[in-house]
Amino acid sequence: MVKSVAAPQAKGKSAEDKIFGANNRAVALSEKLGADKVINGTVGSMLDEDGNLIMLDVVQKAYKALTPKEIVAYAPIQGYPDYLEAAIDQCFGESRPEGYIRACATSGGSGVLHHVIHNYSEWGDEVLTSDWHWGAYGSMCNDNGRKLREFELLTPDGHFNMESFKANVSDMVAKQYNTVIIMNSPANNPTGYGLSDSEWDEVLAFLKDVVKGKDKNIIFVSDVAYLDYSGEKHECRKFFKKFGNMPDNVLIVVAYTCSKGFTMYGQRMGAMICVTPNKDIADEFVAINQYTSRATWSNSNSAAMKVMANICKDPAKVAELDAERAKYFHLIQERADLFMKEADECGLKYLRYISGFFITIPMEGSQKVCDELEKENIFLVPLGKGIRLAVCSVSKKKIHGLAAKIKSTLDAVGAKQ
Ligand SMILES: Cc1ncc(COP(=O)(O)O)c(C=O)c1O
Incomplete structure (x- = not known):
């Protein structure tokens, strides 16, 4: 028996978040092998085409302009x-x-x-x-x-x-x-x-x-x-x-x-x-x-x-903000369009995507497929009824070929769509 002093309603809680877990493994591996060798499709933040976390310019400038009082009050x-x-x-x-x-x-x-x-x-x-x-x-x-x-x-x-x-x-x-x-x-x-x-x-x-x-x-x-x-x-x-x-x-x-x-x-x-x-x-x-x-x-x-x-x-800053958001909205759409086009070509099913950071590939046996993909340095999030791909964080270069890879892995482990 594991010793526990937690109150009854708190016993057994455990916060091993699958998303952060897969992300941590992906980050550790890309530090070891180099970022270009790893596809990390777990992160729910926008990364640019070089894999860097995006912070909007207008937000960076606003942070730099803060007064001490604005920061600590x-x-x-x-x-x-x-x-x-x-x-x-x-x-x-x-x-x-x-x-x-x-x-x-x-x-x-x-x-x-x-x-x-x-x-x-x-x-x-x-x-x-x-x-x-x-x-x-x-x-x-x-x-x-x-x-x-x-x-x-x-x-x-x-x-x-x-x-x-x-x-x-x-x-x-x-x-x-x-x-x-x-x-x-x-x-x-x-x-x-x-x-x-x-x-x-x-x-x-x-x-x-x-x-x-x-x-x-x-x-x-x-x-x-x-x-x-x-x-x-x-x-x-x-x-x-x-x-x-x-x-x-x-x-x-x-x-x-x-x-x-x-x-x-x-x-x-x-x-x-x-x-x-x-x-x-x-x-x-x-x-x-x-x-x-x-x-x-x-x-x-x-x-x-x-x-x-x-x-x-x-208003000038709001205009800048809007322009930056529009740019990244289009980038994410391009990545999603590329993935869906290639998925259609290889017969990989995905749920109807309109917009946003993620695309879902429905299937039974998602954990097995994700485990196999990890062996090829591809990190995705297994969900109960599918796999989540973060198009917000994977570059077009890395999206290219990904649908086919998922499809062949899915077939190899016998997962059903
Ligand atoms: C569906 C959904 N709602 C809300 C949030 C809230 O995120 P935060 O608490 O960082 O604002 C997230 C973040 O991942 C999300 O995916």
Whole structure:
């Protein structure tokens, strides 16, 4: 028996994250053999065509211009007002929805998810997300005594699986007071899927309807971690408009983060943004989430908030930011297009990709395939029902030939697609 002094609810927790594990092995190997000998498709950060981690120029300059006070001061628990305004503006752009909109600073998008689970679901509740989802959702639920439940994201022909979504939501609404739903769209991690205009309309109309006249609530979390690389700036934000005019018992919480859009991953800066027609619910949103921030990490990172707010105050810097994002959005699209073209040529199936950092290759036996690929210095992330390839971090040169390699390995180990 392994000796343990952990409290009962903490016993057996273990944080061996498959993604960071594979990444660590890839990094160690490329230090040994040279970066050109290793394909590291595990990292959820943007790397340039030479394999260097990208930090946007406009963000680098803003960091260098910070004053000592901006760097080290304790910020207000809710976040600096100029940061919160900038986060709301950056998030919604031209498509700001109607209603009361309030924001609280969080530790990245992860902080938003933590606070929503903690404050809007009860101990023992289920929280709903799609079967294809970011693995941390499950840990966040378990760590808070909740259970993650999954609906099927896609139909066999690659569209949003409305039937599965509706059936799961209806069942949960029947059983629970609050139903928290996490929807990672656009640029879903790990598939790259995003809801279409009409799919959004149907989802939101259904949510209104399913709690109509009931003393039940839906808390709909729109996780937009990859928003800034999901399409043309205004076009990809249009769906936000639809979040206005929901009833009191459908609270929208947008999980906004500076991790990707500002390449500030390690700075841990995000914001939770609510949209509601009811002032009391908006006030309560700020009160309870600010309280939870105080009770967990306290204040957020001052320097990160100031960098972001200082960029957003200056239209010339915002233009620079937009241009840099557009450049990298196109680079990622080119890599994804190349992979999909070669996958089509060799008969490797992948899930419908629209935009974002990842492409998913569905299969049974993903672990075996990844283990084999590692022997050839190719590092990918095995998921329950497939393999995740980070097109944000693999150069076009290295993507070339990768689909065929995956296909031959898959065939060699007898994995099924
Ligand atoms: C789907 C999804 N949501 C949210 C996040 C939040 O990241 P962070 O806490 O770094 O903002 C990530 C990061 O990988 C993600 O993949």
